[in-house]
Amino acid sequence: MKYQTIGIVFVIAVLAVAGCSKNQDTSQMKDGTYTAQMTEYSHGWKEYVTITVKNATIVTAEYNAENPSGFIKSWDNAYMNNMKTITGTYPNEYTRYYASLLINQKDVPVIDALTGASHSGANFKRLTQAVVKKAKLGDSTIALVQSEDN
Helix, strand or coil: HHHHHHHHHHHHHHHHHHHHHHCCCCCCCCCCEEEEEECCCCCCCEEEEEEEEEEEEEEEEEEEEECCCCCEHHCCCCCCHHHHHHHHHHHCCCCCHHHHHHCCCCCCCCCCEEEEEHHHHHHHHHHHHHHHHHHHHHCCCCCEECCCCC
């Protein structure tokens, strides 16, 4: 009976310690590379954000979009010329602007939408929240983000 009681106490102690180890500290980002992307293409493009975290701080960030063949939106000169005349900005400009807001951040920063790229700005905010959440969990799987339209 005495050994049975000791065994039960031992099992309870082991389970308690194991349960505590599952609780991850999600107050700061873990070192690694993390990506969030939209679930659907919008106007032929699927936006994404990729960050690299070092010492709980974002050290690199990329925000862009790709078409189904993998061509990057900010490389599309025809799209750039058309959009610049209509909105005053273009993908190579606003993707760099938005990505620069993440550098040296330890959490989701305040993000103000750039005039002419407000839809992309809204998607960037949602993607940033998702990618930072993944970084805090240390989960390097791609976060999939629904469009506002869905």
